[in-house]
Amino acid sequence: MTNKAVSKAKENMSKSIDVLRKELANIRAGKANASILSNVKVSYYGTDVPLNQVASINIPEARVLMITPYDKSSLDDIEHAINSSDLGLNPANDGSVIRLVIPQLTGERRKEIAKQVGKEAEESRIAVRNVRREAMDDLKKQLKANEVTEDEFHDVEDQVQKVTDSAIADVDKLAAAKEKEITEG
Incomplete structure (x- = not known):
């Protein structure tokens, strides 16, 4: 016992x-890390789903995250979700992918x-x-x-x-x- x-x-x-x-x-440490987006929820056809379920997240450079949606029509929803989060990041939407530049701390x-x-x-x-x-x-x-x-x-x-x-x-x-x-x- x-x-x-x-x-x-x-x-x-x-x-x-x-x-x-x-x-x-x-917690963001000034380097690109996909886990900083783990709490971002995207409104996808009326349902809030984790970002990693509607897009792939890659790190092409040390301070850049590239988000490629599986469904291009969800691009604006993803951008809105990132803007609404408290991460303080500014997404750059080029029509096919979203780039997030992680600012130097x-x-x-x-x-x-x-x-x-x-x-x-x-x-x-x-x-x-x-x-x-x-x-x-x-x-x-x-x-x-x-x-x-x-x-x-x-x-x-x-x-x-x-x-x-x-x-x-x-x-x-x-x-x-x-x-x-x-x-x-």
Whole structure:
């Protein structure tokens, strides 16, 4: 039963880290990266669908994204979706493809983005600590109900703390890597 608590905590912490990975992938770092368009939804025949389902996204140059719609009639809808997103990008529509030039980041913008990365990382740390707290609360209930001994309680407590420390170290590594990408980009 106690190994289940550790496994469950580890699984939930991994989910928190996966969410952070996805959030960090969506943060623009001054280089062309198709993942910055992952949250863009295009109104396609009255239904909002992800951009990557109605067009191919290529990176012909380091700071250029080229979007080629599968259906040329959706070109204006794609352009509108990009303009409506909060990405701050200006699509250039030439009638068959849309080009997005990723602007060079200013020092001020880099600081803003680094702050956003820090905020996302802190939210993940909080989520990891909440998982730890839930696991410990469950374990304390088991101890009160005499389902686990004092020794088992302390062993599992140590295991949960090790898993927590590892998860927070992973969060810190991800955040540091993204901040480095932003400051060097």
